Amino acid sequence: MQTTAPTQVVWFKRDLRVTDHEPLVEAAKRGPVLGLYVYEPELLDSPEWDASHSVFIDECLAELEDNLQRLGGRLIYAVGRMPDILEELHRSIAFKALWSHEETGNHVTFMRDLRVKDWCASKGVVWTEHYQTGVTRRLRQRDGWAKRW
Numbered sequence: 001m002q003t004t005a006p007t008q009v010v011w012f013k014r015d016l017r018v019t020d021h022e023p024l025v026e027a028a029k030r031g032p033v034l035g036l037y038v039y040e041p042e043l044l045d046s047p048e049w050d051a052s053h054s055v056f057i058d059e060c061l062a063e064l065e066d067n068l069q070r071l072g073g074r075l076i077y078a079v080g081r082m083p084d085i086l087e088e089l090h091r092s093i094a095f096k097a098l099w100s101h102e103e104t105g106n107h108v109t110f111m112r113d114l115r116v117k118d119w120c121a122s123k124g125v126v127w128t129e130h131y132q133t134g135v136t137r138r139l140r141q142r143d144g145w146a147k148r149w
Contacts, residue, residue: 002113005034006030006095007032007093008028008030008034008094009034009089009098011037011038011098011099012016012035012036012037012100013100015132016037016061016064018061018067022130023100023101027097031097032073033073034074035065035067035076037076037078038080038085039079040082041080045079061077069088082110083115083118083120084124086120087119090123097128098116098127099127099130100128101129
């Protein structure tokens with residue numbers, strides 16, 4: 001009896017590339033990869049957002065989609081609020097692993113990530129966030145920060 005490895009969902013946030021992408025590499029070691037990009041109304045409607053950001057992201061996503069296909073993966077797009085999108089996706093493929101970079105963003109992205117963390121815990125989905133900067137979230141104090149970095 002042959003079993004297939006479970007689908008690994010890689011959530012692309014600002015890191016729209018396949019090279020130097022640790023979450024993508026680690027996910028691919030464990031099974032087929034489904035890339036996910038979500039256009040989030042909370043971000044699109046924020047004062048920090050500009051139409052030029054959308055143009056740039058769309059161009060990057062087209063390249064990312066091509067690159068993922070060449071590597072045997074695929075990319076899906078969704079519009080909505082996290083974790084509602086994850087819930088909808090989970091109903092269709094019942095994934096058990098979510099991979100991403102830990103984003104250094106703003107309050108909106110931080111609160112969104114807390115909601116995603118809670119959703120993952122409630123569904124038994126293991127969310128692995130990889131660091132990509134020297135920023136450490138959730139510090140109670142900044143003493144010793146430089147040594148950790």
